[in-house]
Amino acid sequence: MKLHKGNKKENSYRNLAVTTSWDDGSVSDIKLSNLLEKYSLKATFYVTKSYSYLERPLTSEEIIELGRRHEIGAHTLIHPDLDKISIESAESEILGSKEYLENCLDREIKMFCYPRGRYTDEIKSIVKKAGFSGARTCNHGDFGILNDPYEWQITLHASNGSPLMTVRIWRMNHIPIRSLIDWEIRAKLLFDLALEKGGVYHLWGHSSEIENKDEWAKLERVFAYISGREGVNYLSNSECLEGVLGCRYEK
Numbered sequence: 001m002k003l004h005k006g007n008k009k010e011n012s013y014r015n016l017a018v019t020t021s022w023d024d025g026s027v028s029d030i031k032l033s034n035l036l037e038k039y040s041l042k043a044t045f046y047v048t049k050s051y052s053y054l055e056r057p058l059t060s061e062e063i064i065e066l067g068r069r070h071e072i073g074a075h076t077l078i079h080p081d082l083d084k085i086s087i088e089s090a091e092s093e094i095l096g097s098k099e100y101l102e103n104c105l106d107r108e109i110k111m112f113c114y115p116r117g118r119y120t121d122e123i124k125s126i127v128k129k130a131g132f133s134g135a136r137t138c139n140h141g142d143f144g145i146l147n148d149p150y151e152w153q154i155t156l157h158a159s160n161g162s163p164l165m166t167v168r169i170w171r172m173n174h175i176p177i178r179s180l181i182d183w184e185i186r187a188k189l190l191f192d193l194a195l196e197k198g199g200v201y202h203l204w205g206h207s208s209e210i211e212n213k214d215e216w217a218k219l220e221r222v223f224a225y226i227s228g229r230e231g232v233n234y235l236s237n238s239e240c241l242e243g244v245l246g247c248r249y250e251k
Contacts, residue, residue: 015198015199015231015233016143016194016195016198016199016200016201016231016232016233017199017200017201017232017233017234017235017240017243017244018041018194018200018201018202018203018226018232018233018234018235019042019043019044019200019201019202019203019234019235019236019237019239019240020036020041020042020043020044020202020203020204020205021043021044021045021046021073021113021136021154021202021203021204021237022043022044022045022046022204022205022206022207023046023075023113023204023205023206024046024047024048024051024053024054024057024075024079024206024208025045025046025047025048025049025051025054025057025058025063025075026054026055026056026057026058026206026207026208026211027054027055027056027057027058027062028055028207028208028210028211029045029047029058029062029066029207030058030062030065030066031207031211031216032207032210032219033045033066033069033070035216035219035220035223036070036223037069038220038223039220039223039224039227039228040227040228040234041223041226041227041234042070042071042234042235042236042239043070043071043236044070044071044072044073044111044136044236044237044238045066045070045071045072045073046073046074046075046111046112046113046136047063047066047072047073047074047075047101048075048076048077048078048079048097048115049077049078049096049097049100050077050078051078051079052078053079054208055208055211055212060104063101063104063105064104064105067104067105067107070236071110071111071236071237071238071239072101072105072109073109073110073111073112073113073136073237073238074094074097074098074101074109074111074112074113074132075097075112075113075115076093076094076096076097076115077092077093077096077097077100078093079115080093080115081115081116081118082094082114082115082118082119082120082123083118083119083120083123084118087122087123087126090123090126091126094112094123094126094127094130095126095130097112098112098130098131098132108131109132110132110133110134110238111132111133111134111135111136111237111238111241112127112130112132112134112135112136113135113136113137114127114135114136114137114138116138117137117138117139119135119137124150124151127150128150132150133149133238133241133242134149134150134152134237134238134241135149135150135151135152136152136154136204136237137151137152137153137154138154138157138204139151139153139154140153140154140155140156140157140165140168140169140172141153141154141155141172142172142173142197142199143155143193143194143197143198143199143200143201144199144200145199145200145244146200146241146244149241152202152237152241153202154202154203154204155190155194155200155201155202155203155204156169156183156186156187156190156202156203156204157183157204157205158183158187158203158204158205158206158209158210158215158219158222159183159205159206159209160182160183161209166179166180166183166186167180169186169190170186173190173193175189175190175193176189183218184218184221184222187203187222187225187226188222188225188226191225191226195229195232200240200244201226202240203222203226205219
């Protein structure tokens with residue numbers, strides 16, 4: 001997949017890909033899917049089979065409907081911390097989630113996401129052997145091209161839940177101090193920086209958290225801000241990964 005160069009009038013930056021991902025498989029993913037489509041944004045929804053923490057997990061019928069519009073990725077069956085259970089149980093969770101979703105959707109599931117971002121080298125190896133093309137973590141990074149597709153980082157969490165994470169993002173990217181106030185401000189400032197630097201802008205979150213905190217208007221403002229930019233590539237996680245690894249961005 002070729003990643004296109006930006007319009008020089010609007011963008012003097014190197015190539016930029018924008019992708020989003022949303023974890024757990026909550027019923028609120030349906031509402032989120034509609035909002036993504038309103039702004040022509042692509043996403044990968046990492047879905048569990050049964051996660052008791054959710055307001056309500058998606059049914060198989062709802063997963064099928066969501067999969068008609070967006071990419072579906074695996075997120076284990078019941079959302080355990082993979083580094084805290086036996087390696088046999090971890091393997092069962094990883095392989096079982098892939099099998100469950102592929103049977104449900106009747107197509108290959110390419111992407112995996114580690115629950116709560118917890119993994120080890122052994123767990124990463126299981127994910128790779130299972131046939132996934134890549135795996136997303138909860139690690140924050142800059143906009144650089146990923147070196148290991150099974151340790152894919154994100155740019156920003158759509159949440160104010162972790163002050164430590166907020167400070168780390170601020171320090172790492174050298175963005176204005178007002179970014180510490182709210183994730184909406186961070187999202188927009190980081191997007192401006194991504195336009196200058198190029199690479200990958202990856203927004204991650206949970207629709208259940210957006211619902212619980214009633215932040216739909218905030219999320220929509222962010223979507224409106226990052227969408228519709230000429231020369232920017234709007235991709236699902238697997239499309240982004242394939243594009244990055246396939247052509248490494250034109251020079």
